[in-house]
Amino acid sequence: MYDSNKNKVDIFAVAKRANVSISTVSRSFNHPELVNPATRKKIERAVRKLGYIRNRAAQTMHGIRSGTIGLVVPTIDHAIFAEVVQAFSDSVDAHGFTIMIASHGYDLEREYAVLRKFLEHRVDPLPLIGEDHSQETYELIERQNIPAVTMWNYSETSRLSCIGADNKMAGVLAAQHLVGLGHRDIGLLFPPTKDNDRARDRRSGVQKILLNAGININPDLDVESTYSIADAKSAALHLLRSPHRPSGILCGNDVLAMGVLYAARSCNLDIPQDLSVVGIGDFKGSSEVEPGLTTVRLPAREIGRLAGNHLSQSITGDLTNEQRVGCDIALIERGTCKPHFGVS
Amino acid sequence: MYDSNKNKVDIFAVAKRANVSISTVSRSFNHPELVNPATRKKIERAVRKLGYIRNRAAQTMHGIRSGTIGLVVPTIDHAIFAEVVQAFSDSVDAHGFTIMIASHGYDLEREYAVLRKFLEHRVDPLPLIGEDHSQETYELIERQNIPAVTMWNYSETSRLSCIGADNKMAGVLAAQHLVGLGHRDIGLLFPPTKDNDRARDRRSGVQKILLNAGININPDLDVESTYSIADAKSAALHLLRSPHRPSGILCGNDVLAMGVLYAARSCNLDIPQDLSVVGIGDFKGSSEVEPGLTTVRLPAREIGRLAGNHLSQSITGDLTNEQRVGCDIALIERGTCKPHFGVS
DNA sequence: AATAGTAATGCAAATGTTTTCATAAAACCT
DNA sequence: AGGTTTTATGAAAACATTTGCATTACTATT
Structure with a gap:
């Protein structure tokens, strides 16, 4: 409707409408403090009118973070990982990341395939579940030199950073x-x-x-x-x-x-x-x-939350080296056990 | 290790190693039938050696499909959507798509925000849950002219394509x-x-x-x-x-x-x-x-599967107009009900 | 043997951004 | 008023690909 003529709403269209150069438009998105508030307003208005939506793909091409996280879990189908995933998601959402998710059904070959797919999309970090991964997977991660954490498990000798329980x-x-x-x-x-x-x-x-x-x-x-x-x-x-x-x-x-x-x-x-x-x-x-x-x-929620924070930070650069976090576990006594004094 | 000198493994590196032009490398990925099998082998070998991974972001910039799907659900935290999501995921995985997922916790404002984020990543289609969405959300979808389906609900008068039950x-x-x-x-x-x-x-x-x-x-x-x-x-x-x-x-x-x-x-x-x-x-x-x-x-699994297929096809172009699919539902009698003949 | 057609490849433009560098205008300081 | 710093902007190169067009080398066809 608004963008009647050549309905390609890119940064040029916005620049034209706002009577500024594309550099200014770009800056007003990424470094707003560098552009005059009045100009910013004009741009803002143009963006609104045209319904412009930035193209992250173009950003990503500059070696800038893609803002995506590739989460691969064994299954999304039941309770087991639902809580970690939700907590993880909430945690990274807060940092503006977008989650790509895939399940491998406990098949480490598929896991590797999924990882490759994620890397094509240039995910920033790569959270995994557990320590069992194919040799290829480990090599891929190390070679790409991409931040990775394993969630759900804890071991002092893990090959990657881990956040989880023993x-x-x-x-x-x-x-x-x-x-x-x-x-x-x-x-x-x-x-x-x-x-x-x-x-x-x-x-x-x-x-x-x-x-x-x-x-x-x-x-x-x-x-x-x-x-x-x-x-x-x-x-x-x-x-x-x-x-x-x-x-x-x-x-x-x-x-x-x-x-x-x-x-x-x-x-x-x-x-x-x-x-x-x-x-x-x-x-x-x-x-x-x-x-x-x-x-x-x-503590599923805690693991998810910690892993999310850890990765968000390791991306934004505040944190670099690997890390192992062991979460506390405890037996919760409820009603399904009773003492047994049988003959044996 | 292999890529010792300038460890930037891009299409140029591959081309150089395989002694061909970058065009040929690109073609060998996207239109393999256009390149000589022998050349393809050479390229393949170079890719292997260098550990090259294509950059989907660069592809996406050409208006080519991004190969991602933006799935937004109310919650990932429990059983309700787990089955649909898993079935949907399996279905689109088979077509090579990657899922971006986010939950909005039954908050339609957050849903809108998530949608915008997805659109920045240029997701190909946009599956949603149910018919309740903010006016802004509907307008955004229509304006971006992006294929969308709602899952889980069926109604003859739905504004978007729907696949679900009444x-x-x-x-x-x-x-x-x-x-x-x-x-x-x-x-x-x-x-x-x-x-x-x-x-x-x-x-x-x-x-x-x-x-x-x-x-x-x-x-x-x-x-x-x-x-x-x-x-x-x-x-x-x-x-x-x-x-x-x-x-x-x-x-x-x-x-x-x-x-x-x-x-x-x-x-x-x-x-x-x-x-x-x-x-x-x-x-x-x-x-x-x-x-x-x-x-x-x-039928959660069926809904997920159908929606996945529908979207995959509407992206690859085999299918264009909207569509409403109603899945059968039925009462399953098990053990939690019995006839009641009380006074009333 | 000359011509047409096809298969395989390369060159260069295009894609939508970000960012470095340069420039102009404005503000600040004697 | 002259110089210096700061603020705001633009031009153009860079990012990693894809693809239209041009070119070359074959293979058929007459």
Whole structure:
């Protein structure tokens, strides 16, 4: 309507309408303090009238930050990463960044492909989930020399900066709790640990504790499930119908624990009377379910927020070298566990 | 390492190494059929050696598609949109697009701001959630003449293309079910309907049915809750402790229904014996919870997939005009409702 | 053998910005 | 009033590509 003739609304159109040069228009966007307030007003008016929108692509070409962040997560499909992603997003939004997101479905080849795609778009930093990445991925990141953080995991020897929790310790805490309550017939419900260091670490934590306590894991009571409530429920059903039903179940995360809760309910088993359950994660809903899920709290929102800040700063240059932040974790006792004094 | 001297790996570096002109390099990326296979090999090799990564920003500047899609959702934080987003993402990934995502927390002003940011990045299309958007937002989209779809809602009179379900009908189905079972003391648990046409439409659907059935809603039994399990649970608790406890509760969506289930459990009310509950959405987990949630199924994955395909095609030009797709919905009877023959 | 057509490539202009440098005008200081 | 600094602006180069046009070298066709 307004831009009737040649509806190409670029910086030239604005300059023309405001009777200034394009340099001035550009400056009025990027260094407003350098341009006369009156001129700025004129430009502002022209921008409004024409509906001009800056072209970040053209900016990016100058080696200027693209203002985008390439976030790659295993999945967006459920609770697990929802909170971190939301917190991360809020945190970087506040700094004016735009998030590109993609999921790889726990396939590290796809992760690499996604990363390349992101790099074509010249994302400023690259946040990842966890420590398990292909060799190619690590090399790509190092070669491009692009700021990267891994979220969700913490390790002193990580190859990249990391902000997260010690997953092995999470496993330890969960197992200690159950063992401390006297349970010895313990079932394990974990996700596949391939390409998933978080799950692997947690598992190794619980194994350590069980070993120390002289409890060995009955292979029949050691089952695997993907991160889906449906899957977890049917895997749990298998556990609960085992001839030697465990008195307690340790779950790789809260989604799986939820599956156990539902499975128990459908078998008319009372929790915690007939079965104790502990999860890891403390997702949304874990405290509301009845009885409230006893779990190890991983501070998802905090991790997301910290990672967001860290990256924003490492881009704007206030921060440069790598960094490892370990967030506190703790066992939250709610209603799914009770002491066990069975024969054994 | 490889690019030792002037570590600026651009198209020139590749051209030099492969002993061809930059035009040829560019062509070999974008129109491979125009370049001699042998040359292509040489270029390919140079690219590998140098670790060259194309710069999409430079491409975008030519008015070529940016290859990005700006997805703006109310929230990424829970189940509600997780499935649509994942399905949408998978669908457009397959076409080589990259998703930019942002959430606005049900604030239409923020939505507008996010949209502008996306447009600065020259996103190709703009998928939104629902029909409620500010006037400014609609004008921006129309003026920029950018393909947009709204997901999750369906209406014959929508201003933009839409792919989704008829939310009013969803409300109707939910209410009809409960009324059909003989319930007359019905509680309502809905989210705030401001800036949320989905919720508003559903509500209007149930109101219509209740009105038809001569049931009027006791204001005490008409409560509001944000989309959070915690909130929903405490709101539901309020309902269940009301002096005139309803025999059935209609929920604006499954997250809220979940809250009701948990609340009932914590009050030692049996579902469906003491209370019937129906949700809307059929999210992940709704079928696994015990008893399984009776709800109106909205095909989230299908909506996401269709919207993704629609946009991918409208970008690549195979498809141009707007379009309205209504997805089938249906009441799924599971275990949270039972007939009611109370005095009334 | 001459001509037309095609395949493969290079040159240079174009894309929409930012920024360095230069210049002009205004303000400040004796 | 003359010189100096400051403020405001513009011209043009730079950014990393794509692409239209021109050129060259082949391959068919008569």
